[in-house]
Amino acid sequence: MPPIDLARLAERLHHNLGRPERELLAPGSSWNLSQTLQHCAQTVRYSVTGYPALKPALFRATAGALAKRVFLLRGTMKHSLAAEIDGAPSLDPALPVTEAATGLTDAVTLFTGHTAEHAPHPAYGRCTHDEFARLHSMHLAEHLPGLVDV
Template sequence: MNAIPLTSGVLPRRRVLVAGLASLATGGLAGCAPGRIERFATWAEARNAVFALAQPGSRWRSNGHWSLSQALQHLAQSVEGSLAGYPRLKPAWFTHTVGAAAHAVFEARGRMTHPLDEPLPGAAPLDAALPPDAAALRLLRAMDAFEAHDGTLAPHFAYGVLDKPAYARAHQMHLAAHWQQFEETRLA
């Protein structure tokens, strides 16, 4: 992290707070996801990747704690939450400090890290029996609804109020973060 410059011998409180929170966001607070992180440059690119998982005969699986279906359901819940509202929001003090700092760090890096088995606060349980293609279709429907939406979006549960371009980037980074745990199975 870059050093914070001194201003007349005194560190501005806001800069110290944001720098400290950003440090937390890149460290233990946000979690550290192992492996290669694929980046989705556009919404269309992310959607096409999800579409590929929904195809009959797709041989993808998750090497993480959640199954492929559960990870896709989690991603769908996140996109749906930006439209209809998340079940539970972090307190305002969190979204204005830690959440805002984490979002700023993720935006600057162009990628997000977080625990890949952490459910959205208050979200419905993930259905372990739902087939992956059905979960991928749910995510595609949510992505299509987000893309078509032209009204106000619900506040993000951790980042607070985001405009549509910032939300789209956050969803793309969220998808990419989970994508690292997906792998194609080989035929025997």
């Protein structure tokens, strides 16, 4: 299954907010829907504005680069669904889902309109816009598989 097209994400997301969370979230998710949307918004936004913390350069050049290549070749991603972004603000479990969804929509809009070089990913290092688009799509598909199936 191809990953989510980021340009269509906002439309799909807002049309499906009324569905039960368990239908949108990955089985075994540690976070509620709002927290998951906040986390996804953070990673998309940080690819433009800069991540708060990076893994060591050696990690990004070796294990991180290898993980990026594997994910891009496979077209899917597998990672801890409870891993917060190092240095990012805590996810607010009480933030209304509609606000979290708007935050993700805004982050996707920022990303899709971005034409300059992207900030390095904390684990993967430098990524092209296309690589980030594919990686973000896989990331969202893993956290929100119910959104892919609509």
